[in-house]
Amino acid sequence: MKDIQNYKDKRGISINKVGVSDVRHPVKVMCRNGQSQHTVATLSASVSLPHDVKGTHMSRLVDVINSNQVAIGGDSMRQMISQIRHKLDAEEACMTVEFPYFMTKSAPVTSMQGQMDYDCKLTGSINSSGFDLTTEVTVPVTSLCPCSKEISDRGAHNQRSRVSIAVKTHDEPICLDDLIAIAEESASAPLYSLLKRPDEKFVTEQAYDNPVFVEDLVRGVASCLKENNNISWFRVRSVNEESIHNHNAFAEITSG
Numbered sequence: 001m002k003d004i005q006n007y008k009d010k011r012g013i014s015i016n017k018v019g020v021s022d023v024r025h026p027v028k029v030m031c032r033n034g035q036s037q038h039t040v041a042t043l044s045a046s047v048s049l050p051h052d053v054k055g056t057h058m059s060r061l062v063d064v065i066n067s068n069q070v071a072i073g074g075d076s077m078r079q080m081i082s083q084i085r086h087k088l089d090a091e092e093a094c095m096t097v098e099f100p101y102f103m104t105k106s107a108p109v110t111s112m113q114g115q116m117d118y119d120c121k122l123t124g125s126i127n128s129s130g131f132d133l134t135t136e137v138t139v140p141v142t143s144l145c146p147c148s149k150e151i152s153d154r155g156a157h158n159q160r161s162r163v164s165i166a167v168k169t170h171d172e173p174i175c176l177d178d179l180i181a182i183a184e185e186s187a188s189a190p191l192y193s194l195l196k197r198p199d200e201k202f203v204t205e206q207a208y209d210n211p212v213f214v215e216d217l218v219r220g221v222a223s224c225l226k227e228n229n230n231i232s233w234f235r236v237r238s239v240n241e242e243s244i245h246n247h248n249a250f251a252e253i254t255s256g
Helices: 058-067 074-087 146-151 176-186 197-209 214-226
Strands: 015-030 036-049 093-106 113-127 130-144 158-169 231-241 249-255
Touching (some): 015 058, 058 074, 130 197, 214 231, 214 249
Antiparallel strands (some): 130 158
């Protein structure tokens, strides 16, 4: 049988990305304490295709994913993408790995523990310019409106905010735990999976004492990221799911 890459296409149109998506696969993710946790990731892998080549070998992409049973990180992403580029003789190869990352959090008063999950994504590519890796995490937090607090005699409206932080680094990969901490510390209050009444009182008052607009939230995160000399590029975006408006509010900062 003739190799698909030996078939020629005469339309003269190259393809930026062709590959497989929505591949669910068990992976290990490194934690800050040096240990790893098992989770399930959704992966996509692709290559560029020259204008005169009919198609690519989809099965080889899946084969690379299945043959790499390593902890997901910068080095393993580079290794897998390099294998894809070599096996398919491509100018550029890309991979995206999305997964939930779990952290054990203690309630602020009772210290009762529960698991919090955070949506994470690693996006990598290799071409003639080298290796590029973006690390992204989305952190749910609480934000309380400063204006509502100022004008109201009783209480203030708050909202669930989703803070997405994407970074590129010069050398060392950045720890997911650190990005999560930056988002939570920039908000009115963090979220927890388990709270008893004393904890609820604490978190409610914490948010009331630390009101932030969506603009304040992204600026707070950006200020912390700018202090890290290892970060070469970042994007921070917060979407506030409004509780009293029929719309959401968002703010975004890109730097680097």
